[in-house]
Amino acid sequence: IAFVQDVISGAKSATSLTDANYDGKIDEGDIEQIEQILNGTEKEITILDSANRTVTIKEPVNKIAVYGNEPADALRILGAEDKVIGVENNLEKKAFFPEYRNLSTIGGWDADYEALLSLKPDLVIAYAAQEIDDKKLPGITVLHFDFYKARNTFKEIKTLGVVLGKEKEAQEYIDFCDEIIDEVRGKVDSLPDDQRARVYIETADPYVTHTSNGATGYQIELAGGRNMAADLAGSATGWVEVDAEWVVKEDPQVIVKMAGWNRGNISSGYETSDTGDVQKVWDEIRNRPELAKIKAIQDNRVHVISFDVTYNPDFIISVAYMVKWFYPDLFRDMDPVAIHQEFIDKFHKQLKWNVTKEGVFVYPPLAS
CATH class of the missing domain: 3.40.50.1980 (Nitrogenase molybdenum iron protein domain)
Known part of the structure; x- marks a missing residue:
């Protein structure tokens, strides 16, 4: 909050994260949005997903449909697997995801829109390159994340952590990985x-x-x-x-x-x-x-x-x-x-x- 205040006053330069409510300007509205996120009282949150789309999500997110092993893995890391109500075809059969064994399936690379509409999730998570027609899913928000490109994983899991109110869990994951990365870099750099x-x-x-x-x-x-x-x-x-x-x-x-x-x-x-x-x-x-x-x-x-x-x-x-x-x-x-x-x-x-x-x-x- 102090940083955003400095940006508003002109003491510091804006970053890509300063515009917290994604309205195109840095002002008191961004401070209010940050305060709501910190307090867990925000009614909606706007983020930039991995398909470079600005997406507004209504809070809280209670029901999620997920495509792909990697996003499903990320949801468990964040402790949000209990929110999942639908998964990509065959994911329910994998030994790594026993909790998804009895869930409904929602298609593969080609989305099953009928199944999604029947489940009525608050949020659909798909790959960045996966084409899903939002217009066919009224009232359902679609986010595109990969979680398979290690270079982007920390940013993606931080963002999803904010969306799901799992910032602490996201940071614990990053800290674990960073400790090993630091040890490696200390010897190879x-x-x-x-x-x-x-x-x-x-x-x-x-x-x-x-x-x-x-x-x-x-x-x-x-x-x-x-x-x-x-x-x-x-x-x-x-x-x-x-x-x-x-x-x-x-x-x-x-x-x-x-x-x-x-x-x-x-x-x-x-x-x-x-x-x-x-x-x-x-x-x-x-x-x-x-x-x-x-x-x-x-x-x-x-x-x-x-x-x-x-x-x-x-x-x-x-x-x-x-x-x-x-x-x-x-x-x-x-x-x-x-x-x-x-x-x-x-x-x-x-x-x-x-x-x-x-x-x-x-x-x-x-x-x-």
């Missing part, structure tokens, strides 16, 4: 470029990788690696198709291959405790004849990681594994499995999941 691990990350599809805008691009950056595809021109969601010749030319020191996500009937993550599928993925990429001479293959630095710990707000688990793979000597004392368990116990405690006994999140397993 001083590394010169020629000492940073050169990394090729491959999605579940062969020779499809992520740019700096992709889900894992920022994770590699946080872990101190050099993403070979960082500067390539990719899709809006950050993926780009390359070929074997490109990978050979780049000659990565480390290969990280993602597994699961309904590609090739591969089970990983929370869906299975059988390593058979991820071992097949590992064997396949290691045995591609066209890659036989690259450094990562020669040095046996090929790792498989499940989408369940990369493509969601749980990305800090992926970062912990990556630094262990990129710089095993530098991070000899870091324990990604313990970090994973602590994250589950803190933000997904209702799962009562033991990550050392259940699930397949990386392959080969870390040496104990």
